[in-house]
Amino acid sequence: MPKVTAMMIVRNEANRYLERCLKALTNYVDELVILDDASTDATPEICLSFPMVKLYCRDTPLFLKDEAQLRHELWHYTVATNPEWILALDADEFLETRAVRELPYLLKQDFFPAISFRLFDCWGREDYYRVDGLWNPWLRGFSIYLVKYQPWLDAAWPLQKFHCGRLPLAYRHLPHLESDLRIKHLGWANPADIRAKYERAVSQDPTFKYMPREHYESILWPADKIKLEKWQD
Template structure:
């Protein structure tokens, strides 16, 4: 079986979804490379409790200052494990359970060197996801999360402090397989987090360079205006 290395950046995730994410990844990933961005809670200890994890820690946080540099650091640590394939997930994202059966096929197929998945934003809980506006997984379409490591490709990111992407630019331009595996994104599942996440997003993008203003404002829409579908 080709070697799969998962990678992620974490910061203060101990009391959120990280443990579930790592348990899920441990089923099908050979290694999980984690760059801890100066957590002040028990996140590092939680990561280290998983045998598959290779943990690296920063003493000062970089995510809100220079995300592209942080992503490059994570990439360098990841490729040092000699992976054949690399999976880029965040600490609040889960591939659905059947990934344990599907991932081996995706790693063995030789028609594509990249695989795209749709991301579903759970909203106000885990049973429903948003389908209005740019939240719609069908309107947003597929994004590449799984790639075959190719040392000849440049490992460059756009020089952006925010929304720089989780994979090098060259990998995002590869022809890719559209997988029907879904990513369950839990970042908006807790109603108590929605307002502060809105403030953080707008604070980092006050001129609406990376997302339309209407999309940011839709974060705070009243429940009757939000369109949801049940996760099945």
């Protein structure tokens, strides 16, 4: 099976989903390059408890100031490992369990240099995902998370400090295979996190350059207005 290198940015993830995420990745990833954005908790220690992890640590945080620069740093460390395929996931995202069986077939095919997946935002709990508005994974469609490394491609990111994407621009337009494997995103699963995430989002994008105002406001909608569907394994 081709070598799979995952890459991830983390900051203060010790009490969230990090350990679960890393355990899941051990089932189908050969190595994991992590850039710690100056965590002040036990995040680095958790990362180093997994032998497959190559950890790099910043002394000062950068994510909320210039995400594109941070992503570029992570890419630099990742390609230094001589990867074949690169998987870009966050510490609160999980490919569904059947990925262990199906990823080998996706990686061995020679027709597509990139694989795209749908992301499902679990909302207020881990077993229901959101389907109203721009949260709907069926309307939002596929995004590329897994690419074959091609060193001749340019590694530039867009010149924007937020919502800059996880992969270099050149990789986002590759022919890609749309996989029916789903990504389960738990970033909104804890109700206690939702308001803080809303406040961070609007502080980063006060003029609604990256997302419509209505989408940001929908983060704080009452439960009876939000549409959910049951996650089925």
